Amino acid sequence: MTTFTVPTLAQMNASGEAPEVLFWVGCAGSFDDRAKKITKAMAKILHHSGVSFAVLGTEEGCTGDPAKRAGNEFLFQMQAMMNIEVLNGYGVKHIVTTCPHCFNTLKNEYPELGGAYKVEHHSQFLNGLLKEGRLKVEGGQFRGKKITFHDPCYLGRANDEYEAPRALLEKLDVELKEMRRCKQNGLCCGAGGAQMFKEAEKGDAEINHVRADEALETKAEIVVAGCPFCNTMLTDGVKNREKEQEVQVLDLAEMIALAEDL
Amino acid sequence: MPFIPNLIFIALLGGAIFWFSKNVGRIRRNILLGRDIDRTDNAAGRRANMLRVAFGQSKMQARPIAGFLHFIIYASFLIINIEVLEIIIDGIFGTHRFFAHYLGAAYDIIISFFEILAVATIITVVLFWWRRNVGKLDRFHKPEMKGWPFKDANIILYIEVALMFALLNMNAVEENFAASEHSFIISHSIAPLWSGLSENALHLMERFFWWIHIAGILAFLNYLPFSKHFHIILAFPNTYYANLESKGKFTNNATVTKEVKLMMDPTADPFAAPAPDADAPVEKFGAKDAMDLSWVNLLNAYTCTECGRCTSECPANLTGKKLSPRKIMMDTRDRIDEIGKNIEANGEFKDDGKALLGDYITQEELWACTSCNACVQACPVDIDPLNIIMQLRNFATMEESSAPAELNAMMTNVENNGAPWPFSQMDRANWISE
Numbered sequence: 264m265t266t267f268t269v270p271t272l273a274q275m276n277a278s279g280e281a282p283e284v285l286f287w288v289g290c291a292g293s294f295d296d297r298a299k300k301i302t303k304a305m306a307k308i309l310h311h312s313g314v315s316f317a318v319l320g321t322e323e324g325c326t327g328d329p330a331k332r333a334g335n336e337f338l339f340q341m342q343a344m345m346n347i348e349v350l351n352g353y354g355v356k357h358i359v360t361t362c363p364h365c366f367n368t369l370k371n372e373y374p375e376l377g378g379a380y381k382v383e384h385h386s387q388f389l390n391g392l393l394k395e396g397r398l399k400v401e402g403g404q405f406r407g408k409k410i411t412f413h414d415p416c417y418l419g420r421a422n423d424e425y426e427a428p429r430a431l432l433e434k435l436d437v438e439l440k441e442m443r444r445c446k447q448n449g450l451c452c453g454a455g456g457a458q459m460f461k462e463a464e465k466g467d468a469e470i471n472h473v474r475a476d477e478a479l480e481t482k483a484e485i486v487v488a489g490c491p492f493c494n495t496m497l498t499d500g501v502k503n504r505e506k507e508q509e510v511q512v513l514d515l516a517e518m519i520a521l522a523e524d525l
Numbered sequence: 526m527p528f529i530p531n532l533i534f535i536a537l538l539g540g541a542i543f544w545f546s547k548n549v550g551r552i553r554r555n556i557l558l559g560r561d562i563d564r565t566d567n568a569a570g571r572r573a574n575m576l577r578v579a580f581g582q583s584k585m586q587a588r589p590i591a592g593f594l595h596f597i598i599y600a601s602f603l604i605i606n607i608e609v610l611e612i613i614i615d616g617i618f619g620t621h622r623f624f625a626h627y628l629g630a631a632y633d634i635i636i637s638f639f640e641i642l643a644v645a646t647i648i649t650v651v652l653f654w655w656r657r658n659v660g661k662l663d664r665f666h667k668p669e670m671k672g673w674p675f676k677d678a679n680i681i682l683y684i685e686v687a688l689m690f691a692l693l694n695m696n697a698v699e700e701n702f703a704a705s706e707h708s709f710i711i712s713h714s715i716a717p718l719w720s721g722l723s724e725n726a727l728h729l730m731e732r733f734f735w736w737i738h739i740a741g742i743l744a745f746l747n748y749l750p751f752s753k754h755f756h757i758i759l760a761f762p763n764t765y766y767a768n769l770e771s772k773g774k775f776t777n778n779a780t781v782t783k784e785v786k787l788m789m790d791p792t793a794d795p796f797a798a799p800a801p802d803a804d805a806p807v808e809k810f811g812a813k814d815a816m817d818l819s820w821v822n823l824l825n826a827y828t829c830t831e832c833g834r835c836t837s838e839c840p841a842n843l844t845g846k847k848l849s850p851r852k853i854m855m856d857t858r859d860r861i862d863e864i865g866k867n868i869e870a871n872g873e874f875k876d877d878g879k880a881l882l883g884d885y886i887t888q889e890e891l892w893a894c895t896s897c898n899a900c901v902q903a904c905p906v907d908i909d910p911l912n913i914i915m916q917l918r919n920f921a922t923m924e925e926s927s928a929p930a931e932l933n934a935m936m937t938n939v940e941n942n943g944a945p946w947p948f949s950q951m952d953r954a955n956w957i958s959e
Contacts, residue, residue, distance in 0.1 A: 269957045288953070290944040299956040306957075320954035324943030332896050333932045334915070334922030336778045336810065338940055340785040348789075371774035376782060416897040421773025447902055448587075451840040456896030460935035460945055464893040467845030474840075 267310045271320035272353050282317040284309075284388070285355050287369065289362035290325050291491035297498065298491035304520035305361050305385055311525050312398040316359075322349050326368040333457040340376065343368075347378035357381045359388040361516055363417035363490045364455070370422070384418050386427040386489055386515050393434065402436030403522035410437045411483035413474065413497060414449035415490035428489050428515055435522055440481040450474050452488075452496035459492050475500020479510065486512045527619070534616035534739075541743035548750035549758075552827055555865040559820035564766040571765045574907070579764040584905040588834070597649045598685070601642040602757070605692070608639055612739050625707070637710035640696065643689040644711055650689075654682050664833035667842075669852040674753065674831055681754045688741045694719075695734035701727050756830035760906045763828040766821055767907035772898045775915060780808050811919025814880040815861040818913060825908040826858035835900035835910060841893040848893035850900035850910035856885035857913060882917050891917050892929055 275282055286309065291298040309316045327342030350358075358380050360366050370382035383391070392398035412432060418424050425446045432439055444450045453463070453470030463469060475497050478486045486501065488494045491514070498512045513521075564571075577583045582599065586592040614623045625632040657665050657678060665678070696712035698719045699705060722730065749755045787793050812818045815826075835850035836842050842849050860881045868874050882891070891914060900910045922928045928936075935945045943950045 269954075271954065288956075290946065293953045293956060294944060294946055294948045299959070302956055318954065318957075320957075321951055323953055324950065325939045325945060327939070329945050330936050330939050331775060332915070332918075333928055333936060334811065334918030334920070335928075335936050336781045336919055337785065337923060338936055340777065340781050341788075342939065342943070344785050344789050367771075367773040371771050372777060375777050416895070416899075417773050420898040420902050422771050448838070448899075450843075451895045451897035451899065453840060453895055456894050457932055457935065458895050461892070461929050461931035463844075464841070464846045464848070464889055466841070466893075468843075470840045470844050470895065473844055 269306050270317045271322070272317040272355070273320070273322065275317045276353055280315075281354065283315045284357045284359050285350075285353075286316045286318050287358050287360035287362075287365055288318055288323060289360060289365045289491070291495075292361055293323070295491060295495070297495060301361050301491055301494070301514040301516050304514065304516040304525070307520050307525040308389065308398065308516060308523075311523065312392050314392070314397070319349065326365045326373075328364045328368045329457040329460060331368070331372070332455070333460075339372075343373055343376050343378070347373060347376055350378055350380065355380055357383075359383045359385055361385045361489075361491065361514065363415040363421075364492070367417040367421050384422075384424065384427065384489065386418070386431055387424065389515070389519065390427045390430050393431070398519075400431070400434040400519055400522060402434075403524065405485070405518060405522055406436045408437050408485060409440055409481070409483045410485040410487055411440050411442055411478050411481040412445070412487045412489075413442070413452065413478060413493055414446055415488065415493050416449070416451050416455050418489055419449055420447060428487070431515055431519065432487065435518060437485075440483055442477045442481055444477060450477060452490075452493040452500075454492035454496050459495075469500075469503075471496035471500040472503045473500075475503065479504060479506060484510060485518075486510060487515060487518060488512060489515050531617060531619050537740065537743060538613065538616065541747055545747050545750065548747070551865060551869075552750055552755070555861050556820050556823045556827060558816045558861060558864065558868075559818050559823040560816075562819040562821060564821060567769060570769050571767075574767060574769060575761055575765040578767075578905070578907055579760040582905070584903075584907075587903070587905075594649045594652055597642075597645050598653075601646045605639050605642055605646075608636070608692075609739075609742055612735070612742075616739060622707070633707055633709060636696070636707070640693060640709050640711035643692055647686055647689050650682050650685050654679065657682075664837040667833065667836060667849055667851070669849055669855055670831065670833070674855070677752050677754070678831070680748070681752065684741065684745050684748070688738060688745065691734045691738035691741060695731055695738060698722075698727055698731045698734060702731070753829065753831045756828050756906060759824065759828035763824055764907045766824060768821075768909060768912070772901055776912075778810065778919070781810070809920070810923040811921070812913070812916035813882050813920045813924070815857055815864055816874075817920070818857065818881075818916060822857065822909075822913050822916075823861050825910075825913075826854050826861060828906055829854040829858065829908055830906075831855065832905065834903040834905065835908070838899040838903040840895055840897060840899065846890075846893040847887070848890040850914075852890070853886060853910045853913055854908060857881060860885050882920060886917060888921065888927060891921065892932075 272285060286305065288302050292302040324346055325342050326346060327339035330342065331339035358369055363384055366382060366384045369380065389398060393400065410432065412428055414425060429439065451470060452474050478497065486497055488497055494512055494514055501507050501510050501512055582596055585595050611622065611624050615621060628635065656662050693712050693715060696709050697715040700708055700712060700716040701719050703724055719727065719730065749758065809817065815823065831851055833851050839848065839850050864874060867877055894914045896911060898911060938945050938947050942948060
């Protein structure tokens with residue numbers, strides 16, 4: 264993909280190096296074609312900012328989040344223990360991930376099982392880079408554009424992080440138009456709690472369609488998400504109204520990578 | 526026979542307190558039927574949360590109109606109850622307006638302030654009644670609100686209005702006494718309504734309203750344990766014992782941890798002699814019935830006042846699914862109440878062939894949840910319906926294997942190839958070179 268290589272932790276370890284941060288890619292980021300673009304954007308930003316990072320590659324496994332939310336505590340803990348064994352084996356201290364579900368599970372549910380790391384959602388990590396002056400972001404192609412931001416439940420309500428994504432967007436000089444339901448009151452995209460992997464129960468509407476309509480109501484040209492699953496759900500919702508030509512659904516990382524022409 | 530009213534009053538008060546304590550004890554016993562969990566940590570944080578959320582009503586204000594109206598009734602309730610203390614002293618000792626002797630001129634000002642609160646309460650209750658019965662606010666008319674829950678809500682409003690009217694009229698009648706020493710701001714203007722009565726009739730009416738007021742308060746007290754209105758008491762312990770950690774952090778099951786560790790320990794001997802406690806009953810994973818839930822879940826259930834803010838924020842409910850977080854709480858309370866009655870009738874719980882999961886909460890409701898925490902965020906008293914949903918899912922998946930087929934397929938994928946989709950683990954890093 265790139266002009267630079269993304270090392271695995273195994274490769275780095277073999278040459279006696281340790282990265283500053285582990286980039287936890289997640290299942291969506293590894294396998295879903297749309298989410299892979301977010302992964303690549305994030306890798307480009309990390310490289311561009313001179314961050315020494317690595318991925319687990321084939322040694323990464325599902326954090327167990329969807330299994331736990333589907334009620335399978337046993338499978339969740341099996342996944343967690345296997346991942347913790349790998350992470351602790353490499354002496355990982357700091358993890359960044361573009362998936363709020365991985366973020367929440369690694370941050371909140373792994374410590375009791377023996378896996379205690381500093382875990383950050385990419386919006387938080389990138390804000391850190393901005394503050395340290397390692398990453399400089401200017402509006403670029405997004406300057407003055409009207410956008411809206413969808414709070415992922417597992418970043419927002421679950422972990423009380425509402426400001427980090429907005430601080431990044433502010434740097435892009437966009438016009439942020441909030442949806443009627445935002446921050447603490449943000450409406451779920453419909454994918455959480457393992458819903459991503461099943462059909463919805465009988466009802467009179469799809470959650471992602473309702474949420475996408477709320478985003479479209481703002482007349483934003485870009486709907487920004489901070490989660491690969493929200494991204495999929497909202498993209499589908501925008502298509503449902505046949506607005507995909509006018510309205511883009513982008514991740515925070517993609518916004519920054521595009522603004523910086525990475 | 527000058528002591529007869531005092532004796533009647535003491536008997537009434539004693540009886541009311543006794544019956545109330547008995548019913549509170551019944552609820553306490555039901556709550557403690559729940560599984561034990563530790564919520565004794567971080568006492569300072571818990572106190573602060575209780576002060577902010579219950580006493581300070583911080584989460585009520587997320588909806589400013591309802592929040593403001595509710596605050597009026599709440600503040601009036603707390604403040605006017607100071608007068609109840611005087612009524613009790615008067616009732617026991619046969620005094621009249623006991624505090625007036627000590628407060629002098631300030632007494633009339635204080636009671637006038639109480640009267641203003643009483644009028645504010647009446648206005649607010651009328652608005653609440655209108656919202657519920659005429660305004661047809663959607664969340665008050667969901668399926669789970671049909672029947673008793675809807676009546677219960679109105680009964681509370683009627684009692685509140687009746688109590689305030691009794692208080693104001695009692696004062697108004699007294700102002701007409703020949704030897705009246707008091708005049709209060711609101712009752713002063715309704716006093717002329719009673720001016721036609723003889724001195725004897727006035728004294729009789731004053732007593733009538735006095736007794737109606739205190740008997741009404743004691744009746745209201747005893748209505749609470751049978752009503753959703755019990756939240757005025759349980760909101761305090763409920764916010765104290767609430768989950769103070771990140772809402773995204775779900776509990777890890779310790780028994781599972783032990784088993785998984787054993788499985789992953791290469792030195793573990795699968796044929797080793799069973800542990801000394803091996804005869805202990807096998808632990809059930811998750812919750813099937815109300816007693817499988819924790820006592821905090823059950824405390825939550827009795828605290829719920831069925832306001833429905835949770836349900837009105839729930840993405841599943843908003844899109845017409847059967848799931849309603851409020852119904853989860855009401856079902857849990859109704860079931861543990863039923864279990865409590867079963868225990869009272871049989872000495873111990875006798876299997877009635879029913880369970881929370883299946884007979885009260887259906888699988889269809891259970892699997893519609895997106896675990897988004899909107900219900901938890903919305904609850905003004907920190908009730909956590911999601912925690913109950915997850916324990917029921919644990920049971921459905923781990924004990925009954927009754928999760929939806931697509932979820933079973935997803936879990937098989939996680940188990941086989943470490944991802945919820947059927948992609949090979951070996952392809953995880955393909956994006957790097959694509």
